Every structure is written in C-alpha cells, then in structure tokens.
Amino acid sequence: MPRRRSANNAGSATTPKRLRRSERIARRRVNRDAALGGTENVGRRRFVADGEFNQNNLVLNPIEEDNSKGTVLVATSIDFHITANREGHHTSEYDLEELVIRRGQEFVVTLNFERVFDPETDSIVLQLTYGDRPQESKGTIIRLPVKQDATLTNDDWSAVIESRDKDSSVKVKVISAADAIIGRYRVFAETVSGTDKIVSRKEFEETFVLLFNAWCKEDEVYMEDDKERTEYVLNERGRIWQGTARNHSPLAWNFGQFEDVCTEASLYLLDKAELADGARSNPLIVIRCLSAMSNSNDEDGGVLTGRWSDTYPKSSTVPWAWMGSVAILEEFMQRKRAVKFGQCWVFSGLLTTLLRTLGIPSRSVTNFESAHDTDASMTIDFHWKDEDDSALEEYNDSVWNFHVWNEAWCARPDLPSGYAGWQAVDATPQELSEGVMRCGPAPVKAIREGSVYMPHDAPFIFSEVNGDKVHWTVKEDGSMKVLGKETNVIGVNISTKAVGSNHRNDITHEYKHAEGSAEEREAVHKAFRYSSRRKHQVYDVPPPDVTFTLDAPDEVTVGDDFTVFIELKNTTEEQRTVSVRLSAVCSYYTGVTSERVATNHYTESLGPGENKKFDLPISHEAYQKFLKPDSMVTIYLKGNVKETKKSYAKIDTIRMLKPKLTIKVPEQVSIGERFEVKVSFENPLPDPLTNGVLHVEARGMGKSLVIPLKTRIVAGSEMSHSFSLVAQRSGEKEILVNFSCDQLSGVSGEADVKVAYSD
Numbered sequence: 001m002p003r004r005r006s007a008n009n010a011g012s013a014t015t016p017k018r019l020r021r022s023e024r025i026a027r028r029r030v031n032r033d034a035a036l037g038g039t040e041n042v043g044r045r046r047f048v049a050d051g052e053f054n055q056n057n058l059v060l061n062p063i064e065e066d067n068s069k070g071t072v073l074v075a076t077s078i079d080f081h082i083t084a085n086r087e088g089h090h091t092s093e094y095d096l097e098e099l100v101i102r103r104g105q106e107f108v109v110t111l112n113f114e115r116v117f118d119p120e121t122d123s124i125v126l127q128l129t130y131g132d133r134p135q136e137s138k139g140t141i142i143r144l145p146v147k148q149d150a151t152l153t154n155d156d157w158s159a160v161i162e163s164r165d166k167d168s169s170v171k172v173k174v175i176s177a178a179d180a181i182i183g184r185y186r187v188f189a190e191t192v193s194g195t196d197k198i199v200s201r202k203e204f205e206e207t208f209v210l211l212f213n214a215w216c217k218e219d220e221v222y223m224e225d226d227k228e229r230t231e232y233v234l235n236e237r238g239r240i241w242q243g244t245a246r247n248h249s250p251l252a253w254n255f256g257q258f259e260d261v262c263t264e265a266s267l268y269l270l271d272k273a274e275l276a277d278g279a280r281s282n283p284l285i286v287i288r289c290l291s292a293m294s295n296s297n298d299e300d301g302g303v304l305t306g307r308w309s310d311t312y313p314k315s316s317t318v319p320w321a322w323m324g325s326v327a328i329l330e331e332f333m334q335r336k337r338a339v340k341f342g343q344c345w346v347f348s349g350l351l352t353t354l355l356r357t358l359g360i361p362s363r364s365v366t367n368f369e370s371a372h373d374t375d376a377s378m379t380i381d382f383h384w385k386d387e388d389d390s391a392l393e394e395y396n397d398s399v400w401n402f403h404v405w406n407e408a409w410c411a412r413p414d415l416p417s418g419y420a421g422w423q424a425v426d427a428t429p430q431e432l433s434e435g436v437m438r439c440g441p442a443p444v445k446a447i448r449e450g451s452v453y454m455p456h457d458a459p460f461i462f463s464e465v466n467g468d469k470v471h472w473t474v475k476e477d478g479s480m481k482v483l484g485k486e487t488n489v490i491g492v493n494i495s496t497k498a499v500g501s502n503h504r505n506d507i508t509h510e511y512k513h514a515e516g517s518a519e520e521r522e523a524v525h526k527a528f529r530y531s532s533r534r535k536h537q538v539y540d541v542p543p544p545d546v547t548f549t550l551d552a553p554d555e556v557t558v559g560d561d562f563t564v565f566i567e568l569k570n571t572t573e574e575q576r577t578v579s580v581r582l583s584a585v586c587s588y589y590t591g592v593t594s595e596r597v598a599t600n601h602y603t604e605s606l607g608p609g610e611n612k613k614f615d616l617p618i619s620h621e622a623y624q625k626f627l628k629p630d631s632m633v634t635i636y637l638k639g640n641v642k643e644t645k646k647s648y649a650k651i652d653t654i655r656m657l658k659p660k661l662t663i664k665v666p667e668q669v670s671i672g673e674r675f676e677v678k679v680s681f682e683n684p685l686p687d688p689l690t691n692g693v694l695h696v697e698a699r700g701m702g703k704s705l706v707i708p709l710k711t712r713i714v715a716g717s718e719m720s721h722s723f724s725l726v727a728q729r730s731g732e733k734e735i736l737v738n739f740s741c742d743q744l745s746g747v748s749g750e751a752d753v754k755v756a757y758s759d
Contacts, residue, residue: 138278294347316340370401384471419446441456
C-alpha cells in the first residue's frame with residue numbers, strides 16, 4: 001500500500017487543488033497573448049480561450065445516451081488496483097492517494113459497466129488526456145482501442161483485455177510508451193455498443209501520475225544495476241559532503257521524494273516554467289528545466305533564493321539550518337513564493353529530491369577546491385601586488401572550498417555514442433546559461449576528456465574540476481606577469497554518498513584522469529583550445545629554485561589557538577635571499593575573504609642546501625569574532641627569491657571543527673507512539689552561546705520543528721534539551737537535528753529509530 005499520513009498529522013502540507021493548474025496556465029496564456037498584441041494582432045495568432053478550445057474538442061465531451069433498455073455499454077467506474085500496480089512499479093512509498101506508475105511498463109485497470117461486455121458487438125476505447133489543452137495531434141490525447149488479443153510492447157501506448165468477469169467488469173492490461181509524457185493523466189472510457197454503434201463516453205474522477213522508469217530498458221533513464229536504482233531513485237536518506245579537501249564530513253539530508261508535496265511541487269514547477277507538454281517526455285529537458293526552477297535568483301518563480309552573507313532577516317531560514325527538502329517545498333507550495341535562503345548544498349539536496357520524485361536517478365556530488373571561472377578562460381587566476389606581496393582579492397577568480405552540484409542519469413541521443421550515463425547539472429545560481437540561472441546537463445565523460453564543446457555548459461563545469469590555478473604579479477603600473485601555476489589543486493576528492501551505505505564514494509576519477517598524467521594534461525590542453533585565452537601562453541613557467549612548504553594543521557577545533565608554519569629550502573649551491581609574507585584571513589566557503597586576523601613578514605638568507613622554518617601563530621581571540629558561519633580561515637603565502645626574481649604563491653584553507661550533537665532516542669517504537677528525543681552538546685567556546693535554536697527534521701514523524709532555546713549556554717557547559725515526536729510510518733527512520741546560535745552555527749547530529757507496526 002502507498003504510505004498514508006495518519007489523521008493526527010498536523011504537519012501535512014496542503015496539496016494544491018488540481019483546478020489551479022488550468023487557472024494558472026490560462027492566466028499566463030492571457031498575459032502572453034496580451035504581450036503579443038492580443039486580439040488586435042489577429043494576423044499573427046488565433047486566440048482561443050481554454051474553455052472554448054476544449055468544448056470544440058469533441059473527444060473531451062461526455063456522451064450520455066438513453067440506456068433505459070440496458071442495451072448501451074455504459075462505464076460506471078474504474079479500479080486502478082493501486083496497491084498491486086504500485087508494488088510492480090516501485091511506487092508504493094508515494095504519499096499521493098492516486099495511482100503512481102512508471103512509463104514503459106504494464107499496469108492493470110478494471111472497467112465496470114452497467115451491463116456485461118459482449119465481445120461480439122461491443123468495443124472499448126480507453127482515452128487518456130494530458131494537460132489543459134489536450135490534442136491528439138500533439139500526443140496529449142491518447143486513444144487506446146482495447147484489443148481482445150494482442151501482445152503489448154512499450155514502443156507506444158496499447159491496451160488489451162486480460163479477463164472478463166460475469167459481474168459486468170473488464171480487466172484491461174495497459175502499457176505506456178517508454179517515451180511517454182510524464183505527469184498527471186485524466187482517464188475516459190468510450191464504448192461502442194450493438195449493431196447500431198451507439199457511442200457512450202465517460203470521464204472518471206480518478207487520475208494517475210506517470211513517472212520516468214529506471215527499471216525499463218527502453219526508457220532513457222534506464223539504469224541496469226538494481227542496487228544503484230534503489231539508491232538513486234528510491235532512497236530518501238542522503239549524505240552531502242562539506243568542508244575542505246583535507247577536512248571534510250557528511251551532512252545528513254532528508255530528500256523525502258515520496259512526500260505528496262514533493263511530487264506536486266515537481267509537476268507545478270514544470271507548469272510554472274511553461275515547459276511544453278511534449279517536452280516532458282524528454283528527461284534532458286526536464287533536468288535542465290528543474291535546474292533553473294530550483295533557484296529563484298532570476299525571478300522566474302523558482303523555489304529557493306540564494307544568499308551568501310553575514311546577516312539574514314529574522315523572518316528567513318538561514319541556509320545551514322535546512323536538513324531536508326520537504327520543509328523547503330512545503331513552504332514554497334503553501335506561499336507560492338521563493339523560500340529564503342539557500343546555498344549550494346541546499347540547492348543540490350533540493351534538486352535531488354525533484355529529480356528522484358519524477359523517477360530520474362540522481363545524486364548530490366561535492367567537489368572540493370571547486371573553481372569558478374568567470375571568463376571562460378579555463379584557468380583560475382589569482383593576483384598579487386608586486387610592491388608588498390599582498391593578495392589582490394578583487395581581481396581573483398573564486399575557488400570554493402567545496403561546491404555541491406548534482407548528477408542525473410540518462411541517455412544522450414543528441415550526442416555521439418558514449419556519452420550516456422551521469423550528467424552533471426547544477427541548480428546553484430552562479431552564471432547565466434542561455435539567459436537563465438542554470439547549468440548542465442553535461443556528460444561527465446565529456447568533462448573527463450576535455451570535450452567542452454558538448455552541451456550543456458561543459459566549459460564551466462570543466463574549469464570547476466580541472467582548471468589550472470595561475471598566479472599573476474600585478475606591477476605598480478597595472479601590468480601583469482605570470483609568476484607560476486598549480487595544475488593539481490583544483491577539483492579534488494570529488495565525493496558522493498556510496499551505494500547502500502553512508503560512506504563517502506570518491507568519484508574524482510570519473511571527472512578527470514590522474515593528476516599529472518599524460519591523459520590529464522591532454523584533456524586540459526584540449527579544453528584550453530576552446531577557451532577565451534587560447535592564444536595566451538601561460539604554461540611551462542619554471543618554478544623558483546627555493547622550495548616553499550606551507551604546513552597548516554589538518555584539524556583545529558573552533559575556539560582553539562593554532563599555528564601555521566612555512567619551511568624554506570635552498571636547492572642550489574649558491575646563496576639565496578628570500579622574502580616571505582604569510583597572512584591569515586577569515587573567509588566564506590566560497591573563497592571570499594573578509595577580516596585579516598594575522599600577518600607576518602620574513603626576509604632571510606639561505607646558504608647552499610639550507611632550510612629554515614617560520615611560524616604564524618593565530619589566537620582564538622584574533623579570529624573568533626570574525627569567523628563566518630562556514631568557520632574557515634584562509635592562509636595566504638607569497639614568497640620571492642631576490643637573486644633569480646622568481647616568486648612562489650600558495651593559498652590554503654583551514655576548516656574549524658565544530659562539536660557534534662549527541663541525540664538519544666529509543667531503539668524501537670511503534671506506529672502512533674509518542675517518544676522522547678534528547679539532544680545535547682558541550683559549548684567549545686570560551687564565551688557563552690546565546691539565542692540558540694534547534695531545527696528538527698524527522699521523516700515520517702510529522703512536520704519539521706523549530707525550537708528556540710531560552711537559556712544561555714555558558715562556556716564549557718553542556719546544552720541539553722528534550723522534545724517528543726510521534727511515529728507515523730513504519731521502517732528505519734532518521735531524526736536530523738541542527739543547532740545554531742549567535743556565536744556558532746551548523747552544529748548537527750542524527751539518530752536512527754526503528755518504527756514497528758503496533759499490535
């Protein structure tokens with residue numbers, strides 16, 4: 001059976017009324033027609049209202065004949081066999097009351113009539129319609145003569161009688177086309193009776209929703225491995241990696257793709273984007289559409305507004321408080337306005353939900369040291385002032401400590417063979433793609449081989465994972481000179497959740513060849529030939545003959561002091577004079593820097609083969625008040641060798657470790673049982689924590705909770721808070737909790753609880 005919300009589930013979202021779709025589309029059509037000149041522009045388009053259009057479309061009108069003699073075969077009702085069909089289509093978990101099935105696969109319905117069906121004189125046509133202006137020539141009216149004997153294939157829709165009962169019912173086996181339009185269908189039964197060929201047509205109240213089908217070989221989203229299908233289509237529990245290349249950890253995320261609000265929101269967004277009905281059969285177009293509609297930054301009516309800031313309005317939800325997509329979509333569907341606010345991992349978690357709920361295999365992917373190439377140069381440029389070796393941050397491309405995007409699995413019939421499979425797609429608003437804030441889908445294989453001419457947005461994605469970092473010296477007159485490049489620092493530890501576990505799966509090899517290999521360099525040079533700087537020579541810059549080794553700690557707990565070291569080694573047989581500037585700056589995870597918290601300058605002579613070590617101590621008092629929610633400190637190193645006029649530059653980021661929440665719950669509870677959840681953690685700072693808030697998301701246990709904490713948490717003391725939940729669905733459930741306050745944010749934890757059926 002499909003999952004059902006219990007009657008006392010006060011947190012259930014209000015499902016939008018079906019009629020709103022036609023009203024919404026009609027309103028947009030009126031606005032569009034007005035923009036085209038309205039009725040004054042009769043020579044351009046023929047303007048017909050929806051009501052008039054459908055009234056003139058005769059196959060949409062019911063036909064009721066006088067059946068007082070009982071000779072007409074009149075349909076009375078339809079049985080969708082929801083439980084059996086859902087089980088066969090891997091859709092039992094969907095919360096929708098109606099039938100949810102996957103395309104290209106058989107399903108069974110039973111038609112009930114006022115009298116017994118006579119195969120000698122009666123015939124049945126099952127009619128399906130899609131959208132608000134269905135039209136047979138557009139493929140949105142599907143008329144299926146119900147055959148008495150036929151072999152069903154999914155190259156097109158077809159129907160055959162499976163059995164006839166003596167009690168005036170006919171069981172019909174139907175198969176949808178493997179490339180059918182996905183979405184909600186209306187159903188009619190049309191009959192022709194007796195030698196007089198009397199026609200009757202009835203529209204049923206029941207509708208059904210058709211999804212993409214990763215289990216169907218003929219569907220473009222087909223995925224062969226059953227464990228991968230289970231993970232990338234059916235798993236509601238996710239992990240999204242955050243942090244730095246050297247210090248990363250997973251964030252638990254509830255995709256919740258089976259919640260009714262998620263299904264309704266996905267279909268609503270296709271309507272909101274005015275995606276043509278016929279285009280909804282193509283997973284590539286749907287993926288690209290939802291990439292755009294996940295964000296609202298170009299005011300297209302999308303779901304989530306991005307914001308990267310120090311301050312947020314009190315009426316909004318800060319990005320790091322979200323732990324799942326359901327709460328976001330509930331707010332969006334209730335208010336029909338953009339939800340505030342999200343950052344990259346939130347956009348990715350949301351897009352995973354939207355794609356999975358429509359049946360497209362998808363996953364969230366984290367790229368560490370992720371570049372943002374602003375000028376299609378395929379290089380990531382950093383600039384340093386010549387006179388004092390300080391960083392010219394306003395000139396720089398950005399390198400995000402991590403960036404999260406998505407992959408969606410589908411065929412690429414628009415490209416040469418070999419590019420099917422994972423397609424990179426990004427919902428975070430970064431750059432315009434054909435005038436819209438979206439990115440992809442681009443074949444991951446094309447990124448790996450440097451084929452950046454493949455659609456869509458492959459150059460941008462390539463530079464995120466395999467651009468070369470180029471350092472420039474900016475002289476007093478504004479002229480620039482390349483001082484060096486780094487070829488192995490962009491795009492490392494590319495991570496996604498492993499199939500069947502919460503462990504990290506490193507998929508860097510899917511995006512790029514081994515760093516420094518001939519294949520990897522060839523891919524970079526191949527991509528560079530399509531760049532905006534293809535005529536510039538920035539390669540083969542010889543390094544200085546003094547080595548610079550930056551030694552930053554892998555782990556620093558927030559609130560602790562720490563020290564960064566720099567080691568210099570003269571590799572020549574001659575004297576060398578070296579000047580070094582080492583500084584620490586608080587930063588966002590996007591690489592954007594803010595307050596400088598420590599700086600040291602050194603000028604030292606190094607004898608032949610000599611090495612020396614210097615340090616930069618950084619106290620808690622220096623950085624704590626400037627620390628951003630991302631808890632990052634970026635280290636800048638710039639060194640110069642006087643005798644050779646060679647320079648060296650390096651940038652590294654330290655992620656401060658935050659405490660984990662401890663969550664205690666019973667090992668097992670029963671459906672309908674109220675149980676206690678206890679959350680605790682120790683304040684790691686030497687200062688009190690104020691205005692604390694707990695955000696709770698528990699799949700199958702009601703609506704998301706926001707719990708303000710009234711008491712301060714003094715330095716070194718433990719915060720402990722309890723609340724209760726009611727188990728509403730059976731199975732292994734995960735409770736996610738996030739804590740934020742004025743001084744600390746993004747402290748999270750999770751706990752599992754088994755919910756059993758009550759006796």
